[in-house]
Amino acid sequence: xxxxxxxxxxxxxxxxxxxxxxxxxxxxxxxxAAWGGICCSQPPCVAVSLRKATYSYASIVERKAFTIGTPxxxxxxxxxxxxxxxxxxxxxxxxxxxxxxxxxxVDAPYAAEFPFALECRLLHTLEIGLHTLFVGEIVDVxxxxxxxxxxxxxxxxxxxxxxxxxxxxxxxxxGPLLGKALAVGKKL
Amino acid sequence: xxxxxxxxxxxxxxxxxxxxxxxxxxxxxxxxAAWGGICCSQPPCVAVSLRKATYSYASIVERKAFTIGTPxxxxxxxxxxxxxxxxxxxxxxxxxxxxxxxxxxVDAPYAAEFPFALECRLLHTLEIGLHTLFVGEIVDVxxxxxxxxxxxxxxxxxxxxxxxxxxxxxxxxxGPLLGKALAVGKKL
Numbered sequence: 001x002x003x004x005x006x007x008x009x010x011x012x013x014x015x016x017x018x019x020x021x022x023x024x025x026x027x028x029x030x031x032x033a034a035w036g037g038i039c040c041s042q043p044p045c046v047a048v049s050l051r052k053a054t055y056s057y058a059s060i061v062e063r064k065a066f067t068i069g070t071p072x073x074x075x076x077x078x079x080x081x082x083x084x085x086x087x088x089x090x091x092x093x094x095x096x097x098x099x100x101x102x103x104x105x106v107d108a109p110y111a112a113e114f115p116f117a118l119e120c121r122l123l124h125t126l127e128i129g130l131h132t133l134f135v136g137e138i139v140d141v142x143x144x145x146x147x148x149x150x151x152x153x154x155x156x157x158x159x160x161x162x163x164x165x166x167x168x169x170x171x172x173x174x175g176p177l178l179g180k181a182l183a184v185g186k187k188l
Numbered sequence: 189x190x191x192x193x194x195x196x197x198x199x200x201x202x203x204x205x206x207x208x209x210x211x212x213x214x215x216x217x218x219x220x221a222a223w224g225g226i227c228c229s230q231p232p233c234v235a236v237s238l239r240k241a242t243y244s245y246a247s248i249v250e251r252k253a254f255t256i257g258t259p260x261x262x263x264x265x266x267x268x269x270x271x272x273x274x275x276x277x278x279x280x281x282x283x284x285x286x287x288x289x290x291x292x293x294v295d296a297p298y299a300a301e302f303p304f305a306l307e308c309r310l311l312h313t314l315e316i317g318l319h320t321l322f323v324g325e326i327v328d329v330x331x332x333x334x335x336x337x338x339x340x341x342x343x344x345x346x347x348x349x350x351x352x353x354x355x356x357x358x359x360x361x362x363g364p365l366l367g368k369a370l371a372v373g374k375k376l
Contacts (some may be wrong), residue, residue, distance in 0.1 A: 002289075002300075002305070002330035002331055002332055003330065003331055003332070003333055003336070004328055004329070004330060005328070005329040005330070005331055005340070005341070005342075006328065006329065007231070007232050007325075007326050007327055007328055007329065008232055008326065008329050009226045009228075009229050009232045009233075009234075009326070010304075010306070010329055010341075010342060011203060011225060011226050011234060011256070011258075011306070012203065012258050012304065012342070012344055012347055012349035012362075013201050013203055013344075013349055013351050013362060014203070014225060014226060015199060015200065015201055015202070015225070034225075034226070035225060035226045035227055035228070035229075036225050036227075037199065037202060037203070037222075037223060037224050037225030037235070038197045038199050038202060038222070038223045038237075038354065039223055039224075039235065039237045039316060039319060039321050040197075040223070040237055040316040040317045040318060040319040040321070041197050041223075041239075041317075041318050041319060042317050042318040042319075043195070043316075043317050044195050044196055044197045045197075045316055045317070045319075046197075046199060047225070047227065047235060047321065049226075049227045049228055051229075068199070070199075070200050073366060076366055076367050076372060077367070077372050077373050077375065077376050078373070078376060079373070080367065080369055080370065080371070080372045080373030081373030081374075081376045082373070083369065083370060083373065084370055084373045084374065095376070096376065101190075112190075116198075116200065117190070118198070118199070123316070124314060124316065126312060126314055126321075126323070128227060128228040128231075128233055128311070128312065128323060129228045129229075129230050129231050129233070130228060130229050130230040131227060131228040131229060131230075131233075133227050133228070133235065133314075133321075133323070135314070135316060135321070137195075138195050138196065138197065139195055140192055140193070140194065140195055141192070141193040141194065141195070141196050141198050142190035142191065142192060142193070143190055143191055143193055144190055144191070145191055148191070149355075149356070152193070153193070153198075153355045153356065154193075154198060154200070154355045155355070155356070156200055156201075156353045156355060156356070156358075156360065159200055161200035161201055162366070163201050163351060163362050163363075164369065165344045165365075166226065167337075167341045167342045167343070167344060168337070168341065168343070168344070169368060169369040169370065170344075170365045170366075170367065170368050170369060171365070171366045171367045171368075171369060171372070172344065172362050172363050172364065172365055172366060173362075173363035173364070173366055174200075174201060174351050174360050174361075174362070174363060175351075175360050175361035175362060175363045176360065176361070177353075177358045177359070177360055178261060178264055178350070178358075178359045178360060178361055179264050179265070179268065179358065179359045180357065180358050180359075181268055181271065181352065181357040181358060181359060182268065182271060182272055182357065183268070184264060184265050184268045184359070185265050185266070185267070185268030185269030185270070185271065185272045186269075186272065187265065188265050188266060188269045188283070188284065
């Protein structure tokens with residue numbers, strides 16, 4: 001018999017998404033978002049939800065582009081700082097020492113120091129309530145060679161992405177492999 | 189200098205979502221989905237994307253409701269099995285031994301053995317491409333007492349949710365706390 005906890009935004013796990021944008025003056029900015037995930041395979045798309053009050057909101061609407069960077073565990077403090085201050089009055093790249101790299105494909109920057117990034121062009125906008133959901137088509141994935149496996153794809157244990165705990169607002173790491181999808185279930 | 193990997197559905201981490209529905213005959217069904225995440229705070233909403241070809245798709249459209257269950261590490265094999273077979277020809281609850289519980293609030297079931305579940309009513313449908321994004325308003329959260337902390341909220345280290353690796357399709361666990369959000373960044 002389960003207990004009722006009320007209507008809450010709890011989901012496990014949630015990601016730590018570094019949303020990269022240029023503002024109206026071309027200043028690069030980063031935002032820390034947890035409300036998002038992959039939302040389509042063909043075309044490959046990612047969804048991220050922002051409040052209209054955020055500085056990044058207008059940037060995405062104007063430029064019709066954003067990036068999603070993945071900070072490794074080592075960049076946890078910088079990633080968290082990005083979620084504490086606003087791009088309205090802070091140059092977050094300068095403050096963190098992160099280096100903005102202009103995407104060749106979309107009108108948005110990503111941080112060189114985060115080992116993984118998605119370059120996205122805005123495909124859909126859905127007003128939900130306090131948050132607006134932006135669907136971005138992933139036009140390219142960029143990754144550092146250091147986080148790739150022998151097959152050329154990212155190795156999650158090398159990437160060491162942060163897991164966001166929606167319940168107690170903590171950052172966690174990813175543990176070792178427990179089983180392969182579409183395989184362990186055959187031995188049910 | 190990052191390497192280009194092409195346009196791919198990679199994001200770290202991704203969740204393991206057990207989508208619970210009733211079909212047109214009232215048979216309870218579960219689906220294993222990784223394309224989803226929280227998408228709004230007010231009203232609290234979760235998004236999950238399904239292909240039209242899935243058996244669960246019509247159930248969500250018809251019943252305008254679904255649940256999102258979170259399997260613990262111990263339920264990995266059952267969660268994976270749910271992603272291997274189709275509800276068209278298999279009673280997944282019977283095959284896995286999971287117990288369907290009818291939500292009191294929405295027209296959908298969840299599995300008693302998964303320690304955490306969201307009860308959702310369909311709020312928006314967005315056609316993207318191969319996948320359709322369903323936004324569900326979270327009308328209640330249900331959890332087993334065993335996974336709650338002293339404050340009555342889920343403890344992620346008791347819940348032990350699975351992390352899906354979008355790159356190599358593996359299931360991982362969640363590691364220990366590395367830092368508190370909106371706190372560790374102050375010491376940048």
